[in-house]
Amino acid sequence: GAVVSQHPSRVICKSGTSVKIECRSLDFQATTMFWYRQFPKKSLMLMATSNEGSKATYEQGVEKDKFLINHASLTLSTLTVTSAHPEDSSFYICSAPWAGNTEAFFGQGTRLTVV
């Protein structure tokens, strides 16, 4: 199956700093990638759809200026959590559909802790 690599797997940062999370499709091109957030004991919630070469599409209630998404190439999308606060602490996971396949493939996820 296709491989999606997400980095870092864990990060601890101080309040007020920014954190960048990378999502790479290793053996296929992905014009679209999805970013999800998982709250404790809750469902994964779609945050935004990342589109190569154009602006991301954010879900209702997600702050665009706080969660910056860049999809600069067909194999890389980044999520930057800006001016992080403790309430941004969560598990973030990306996925990328593979053209011609019926399922999307997931990265390993990033556990963000803001202290």
Next chain:
Amino acid sequence: KQEVTQIPAALSVPEGENLVLNCSFTDSAIYNLQWFRQDPGKGLTSLLLIQSSQREQTSGRLNASLDKSSGRSTLYIAASQPGDSATYLCAVRPRDSNYQLIWGAGTKLIIKP
């Protein structure tokens, strides 16, 4: 709006038992349904994917069924082992979505040795 519910939220059973995890969804217009496993602090492992035209899929000790008309899916785990302990998530891909998935909150499964 599609909603996915998983019951129970948590389940603890002795090793060796067969068990069933449940997933229900409100809109039958789905492209497929997928079961995942998530270990604590880790990413997702895809277990089984059932297309809307299929009734079930099997992989080893796992069997997933799909009844689209009633909006239900079950994940059957045979001869459970402590290594099966994890959170199991189901997700549906709505027919009109662009690979986006709608997720249940998961069932946390503990298999006691």
